[in-house]
Every structure is written in structure tokens, then in C-alpha cells.
Amino acid sequence: MILAYDVKHMTCYYSEMFNEQEELTPAGPPLGDRRARRRQETITEILDIALDVMTEEGVNGLSLAEVARRLGVQPPSIYKYFASIMAVYDALFLRGQVEHLEVLRAGMATGGAGLEALTKGLEASGRWLLENRALAQLLFWRPVPNFAPSPEAFAPSQEMVRIQREALAGAVAAGQLGPAADSDEAVFLVSILITGALTQAMANEPELSWGEGRFTPLFPRLMGHLADIYPPG
Amino acid sequence: MILAYDVKHMTCYYSEMFNEQEELTPAGPPLGDRRARRRQETITEILDIALDVMTEEGVNGLSLAEVARRLGVQPPSIYKYFASIMAVYDALFLRGQVEHLEVLRAGMATGGAGLEALTKGLEASGRWLLENRALAQLLFWRPVPNFAPSPEAFAPSQEMVRIQREALAGAVAAGQLGPAADSDEAVFLVSILITGALTQAMANEPELSWGEGRFTPLFPRLMGHLADIYPPG
DNA sequence: GTCTATAGCCTGATAGAC
DNA sequence: GTCTATCAGGCTATAGAC
Numbered sequence: 001m002i003l004a005y006d007v008k009h010m011t012c013y014y015s016e017m018f019n020e021q022e023e024l025t026p027a028g029p030p031l032g033d034r035r036a037r038r039r040q041e042t043i044t045e046i047l048d049i050a051l052d053v054m055t056e057e058g059v060n061g062l063s064l065a066e067v068a069r070r071l072g073v074q075p076p077s078i079y080k081y082f083a084s085i086m087a088v089y090d091a092l093f094l095r096g097q098v099e100h101l102e103v104l105r106a107g108m109a110t111g112g113a114g115l116e117a118l119t120k121g122l123e124a125s126g127r128w129l130l131e132n133r134a135l136a137q138l139l140f141w142r143p144v145p146n147f148a149p150s151p152e153a154f155a156p157s158q159e160m161v162r163i164q165r166e167a168l169a170g171a172v173a174a175g176q177l178g179p180a181a182d183s184d185e186a187v188f189l190v191s192i193l194i195t196g197a198l199t200q201a202m203a204n205e206p207e208l209s210w211g212e213g214r215f216t217p218l219f220p221r222l223m224g225h226l227a228d229i230y231p232p233g
Numbered sequence: 234m235i236l237a238y239d240v241k242h243m244t245c246y247y248s249e250m251f252n253e254q255e256e257l258t259p260a261g262p263p264l265g266d267r268r269a270r271r272r273q274e275t276i277t278e279i280l281d282i283a284l285d286v287m288t289e290e291g292v293n294g295l296s297l298a299e300v301a302r303r304l305g306v307q308p309p310s311i312y313k314y315f316a317s318i319m320a321v322y323d324a325l326f327l328r329g330q331v332e333h334l335e336v337l338r339a340g341m342a343t344g345g346a347g348l349e350a351l352t353k354g355l356e357a358s359g360r361w362l363l364e365n366r367a368l369a370q371l372l373f374w375r376p377v378p379n380f381a382p383s384p385e386a387f388a389p390s391q392e393m394v395r396i397q398r399e400a401l402a403g404a405v406a407a408g409q410l411g412p413a414a415d416s417d418e419a420v421f422l423v424s425i426l427i428t429g430a431l432t433q434a435m436a437n438e439p440e441l442s443w444g445e446g447r448f449t450p451l452f453p454r455l456m457g458h459l460a461d462i463y464p465p466g
Numbered sequence: 467g468t469c470t471a472t473a474g475c476c477t478g479a480t481a482g483a484c
Numbered sequence: 485g486t487c488t489a490t491c492a493g494g495c496t497a498t499a500g501a502c
Contacts, residue, residue: 039485058378060293065477073486076480080485085478142436143376145291188433188447192455196429200421203375214421221462222425228461229454272467298495306468312497313467 024087024150026080043081045071047095050088054134059143064088086147089138094153096135101156103128104163114171118164119223122194126201126219127210133202140195161187171226181230189229193222257320257383259313276314278304280328283321287367292376297321319380322371327386329368334389336361337396347404351397352456355427359452360443366435373428394420404459414463422462426455 031039049070054062064085068075082088107124108117129136137143161184168186171177180186197219205213264272282300290296297318301308315321340357341350362369370376394417401419404410413419430452438446 042485056378058293058376060291060376061378063477064479074488075478076488077486079479137374137376140436141370141374141376141432142439143291143293143370143374145289145294185447185451189451189455191433192426192429192448192451194429195432196425196427199374199428199432200424203373206375214418215425218418218422218425222422225458225461228458275467296495297497307470308496309470309498310468318496 024083024090026083039081043091046078046081046088047092050092051132051134054138059134059137059141062088089144089147090150090153092135092138093149094156096132096139097153097156097160100125100128100135100139101160101163104160108163108167114167114174115176115223115226118167118171118190119220121163121167122190122223123210123219126194126198126216129198130201130208130210130216133206136198136202140198164190172230172232175232177226178230178232181226186226186230190223190226193219197222257316257323259316272314276324279311279314279321280325283325284365284367287371292367292370292374295321322377322380323383323386325368325371326382327389329365329372330386330389330393333358333361333368333372334393334396337393341396341400347400347407348409348456348459351400351404351423352453354397354400355423355456356443356452359427359431359449362431363434363441363443363449366439369431369435373431397423405463405465408465410459411463411465414459419459419463423456423459426452430455 046067049067050062052070053066057063057066062085064078064082065075067088068078071078082091104121104125108121110120110124111117112120129140164187165182165184168177168190169182172179172182177186197215200215201208201210201213205215210216279300282303283295285303286299287295290299295318297311297315298308300321301311304311315324337354337358341354343353343357344350345353362373397420398415398417401410401423402415405412405415410419430448433448434441434443434446438448441449443449
């Protein structure tokens with residue numbers, strides 16, 4: 001659960017799409033503070049409702065008409081806030097990446113260093129993602145083939161990789177892991193562990209939270225065995 | 234990639250749905266061999282096209298009207314073969330489980346025993362699933378919240394767990410792994426590894442096959458480290 | 467088993483009044 | 485920024501002729 005739509009892939013295959021990309025929010029005159037705040041509240045509300053719909057109907061089952069219905073407005077009003085349904089996906093992607101990054105950072109800061117901090121961060125991330133499953137699918141699976149996040153929305157994902165790489169470097173410096181763990185490969189390996197635990201939990205235990213069930217409790221143990229994969233000198 | 238919509242969950246939450254489940258294929262008079270064969274060919278063709286559509290539009294984006302269009306018939310004709318779109322999902326689920334089980338078995342039989350056989354089987358499974366990504370999503374993710382496979386379609390999944398449990402027991406008997414590896418827990422742990430590698434590959438490397446890229450090549454190494462998690466006496 | 471026709475929805479998106 | 489009205493299509497599913 002480290003990468004989201006890998007940068008390398010994106011720049012290889014979607015650069016053309018990015019170049020053609022239209023504005024995601026309708027242009028408008030500058031707004032007073034009060035009006036701007038109200039507008040932002042509505043945008044937030046739309047995104048929250050969109051997540052509800054995606055949870056019930058599948059990420060791919062999002063419908064702006066249904067969002068409008070639940071918001072209590074007519075469908076055309078939604079288009080004052082988002083230029084298209086893809087713009088809604090993109091805003092959700094961006095908001096999700098940003099919030100997820102905060103959760104990861106906060107989890108890593110709860111004590112410990114190096115490997116311990118990384119494990120705590122990923123557990124916090126996992127807990128949050130299981131509480132936001134539609135978002136987790138949008139961020140880390142590929143359920144909407146015709147959607148590609150904009151570069152801006154994708155940026156936090158690269159920061160996420162950097163943070164984890166840093167934590168692994170810390171674990172090496174602390175003698176918890178061998179020098180080979182200060183590598184992109186180790187980041188990818190850790191991403192397999194967290195993604196596997198989360199995907200299995202999401203598919204097989206839709207009612208359970210992080211730490212419950214048969215999969216997520218195994219994650220910290222797997223992280224502990226990183227020392228077997230990258231044994232300290 | 235071991236469990237598909239876990240039995241325990243299913244029986245807990247979907248038993249009611251199962252009880253109300255209607256027939257999935259329309260009833261009809263007994264058919265001659267020729268006619269029955271032709272009918273089966275059409276069914277197979279419908280399922281193949283359905284997978285194409287799901288690959289392009291997302292698993293959730295399946296539309297029987299689009300399938301009919303590509304098959305060169307009118308939409309109502311599809312309903313002579315499947316009672317509803319959910320029946321198509323269910324048939325795909327069943328066919329996918331059965332084929333996947335064959336692939337796993339064949340892969341495990343390519344030589345070696347115990348841990349080696351299990352690794353080879355899961356690699357064959359992974360290769361096949363990356364070649365059939367829409368199916369992989371239907372079987373092992375939960376992209377269509379309103380779809381639950383019928384018990385018949387789900388049955389092969391339990392056999393899959395049994396096979397892997399057996400291989401782990403073999404690895405214990407051969408002294409490759411400690412006795413604790415002869416457990417459901419070990420099966421779940423292995424499922425985290427294969428699911429993680431596959432999910433990351435599917436989300437981040439949509440153009441690559443098994444063994445290419447940054448994730449799936451790590452899988453055999455991770456399997457090798459099972460001996461660190463379950464050290465042989 | 468195929469078709470036409472249709473019911474009864476749904477969707478994304480736009481034009482233009484207020 | 486809200487609305488009504490509308491375009492132009494989509495969908496699942498059924499009825500009934502052939």
C-alpha cells in the first residue's frame with residue numbers, strides 16, 4: 001500500500017492524457033471569504049457523499065445524479081463545483097492521498113524509530129484505510145480503468161515512498177536491518193506485505209477493523225521478519 | 234490470493250441472500266447433443282466477451298447490452314442464456330475458480346514437493362491471474378458490492394485452501410518448515426504474500442506479466458523466508 | 467432462439483431563466 | 485448558484501411475434 005498508480009507507469013503511458021487534461025474545477029470570479037468558505041463546505045460535502053455512494057455501489061458505481069439526490073439539489077448544480085465525474089474522482093484521489101499521508105506520518109510519530117516507527121505508521125495507515133474502503137480502492141487498486149489521477153493528485157504518493165525509504169534508512173542506521181534495506185526494493189517489499197494484508201482483509205472480512213480477523217494481525221509479525229530478509233551485519 | 238469471499242463471512246452475512254436466490258440459468262426442455270453443444274459454445278462466447286468488457290470498463294462496468302452488441306445479437310437474446318447480469322457474474326466466478334484451481338494444481342505438479350511445489354503453484358496462479366486481470370479482480374477483490382457468488386461457484390475456493398494446507402503439511406513433513414506451518418494461519422500468511430504481490434502488480438504495472446517489474450519477482454524470495462517465520466526444528 | 471418493441475428506469479452533461 | 489428543461493444516450497428486463 002505504498003504506491004498508487006506508479007509514477008513511472010504514469011509518465012510512460014498517460015503523459016498524453018495529462019497534456020490534454022481540461023480544468024477540473026470551473027473557473028469563476030474571485031470570491032469573498034464567506035462565500036469561498038461556503039463553497040468549500042459544499043465541495044467537501046459532495047466528496048463525502050460520493051464516498052458513501054462508492055461504498056454502496058462500488059467505486060465504479062459512482063453517479064453524480066445520486067450524489068445530487070442525497071445532497072438535495074438538482075444534478076446540474078453539481079457541475080458548478082466539478083467539471084465532470086472524473087474531476088470528482090480526481091478530487092477524491094487528491095484528498096485521499098493527502099489525508100493518508102497525514103495518517104501515516106502521525107502513526108510513525110507515535111514513538112519508536114526506524115523499523116518500529118515504520119510498522120506503527122503502516123498500521124495506522126491500514127486502520128484508516130479499512131475505515132475508508134472506497135477511498136482505499138480508489139487510491140491503491142485500479143477499479144476505474146478510464147480514470148487516471150492528475151499529476152497534482154498523484155504527487156503525495158511520491159512523498160509517501162520517500163518517507164518510507166527514509167524510515168528504512170533509519171532502521172539500517174540503527175542496526176535493525178542490513179544495508180540492503182536502504183533501497184527501493186525494500187520499499188516495494190514492504191508494500192507487498194501491507195497491501196496483501198489490507199486486500200485480503202477488504203475482500204474477505206468486510207466487517208472487521210484493523211487488528212481483527214485473520215490477516216491484519218499477521219502484519220506486525222511479517223514486518224519483524226524483515227530482519228531475516230535484510231539481516232543486520 | 235488464497236481465499237475468495239471467505240466462507241465464514243458468506244455464511245454469516247449472505248445466507249439469507251442464498252435462500253432467496255433464483256435460478257441462474259433459464260429452465261428449458263432437454264436438448265439434443267448437437268443443440269446442447271451449440272448452446273454451450275454460445276454461453277462460453279458470452280462469458281469471454283463479458284471479460285473483455287470488464288477489462289475495458291472495469292468489473293463493475295459490465296453491460297449485457299454491450300455484450301450483445303459485440304456478439305452480434307439483440308440484448309434480449311442474452312436472457313435466453315442467463316437470467317440476469319448477476320447470473321453472468323456468477324458463471325464467470327465459477328468458471329474462474331475452476332480454471333484457477335486447475336492452473337494452481339498444474340503449477341504445483343511441475344516438480345518439487347512441499348514448499349517448492351507450493352511456490353511453483355502460486356507463481357503459475359499469479360501468471361495466469363495477471364493474464365486474466367478482470368477475472369482476478371472478480372475472484373479476489375470485492376469490486377461489485379451487490380454481487381455475492383452462489384455456494385456452488387464458491388466451492389472450488391475451499392478446495393484451493395485445502396490444497397495449499399496440504400502442501401504446507403508436506404513442507405513440514407519434509408523438514409522444510411517447522412510444525413507451526415501446518416496451520417490455517419500459515420495459509421493466510423502465504424495468501425498475504427501472493428495477494429500483495431499481485432495487487433501491487435495489477436495496480437502499478439498494468440502492462441507487465443508475472444516475473445517482470447518490481448513486485449512479482451520478490452515473491453519467490455518471500456516464500457523462501459517462510460523458513461524464518463516457521464523455522465524447522 | 468431470434469427478433470421487434472417497449473417499459474421504466476438510469477446516466478452525464480448543457481442551455482438558459484431567475 | 486440555483487433551478488427547469490432537455491439532449492442524447494445508456495441500462496436491465498419483459499412481452500410477444502415469428
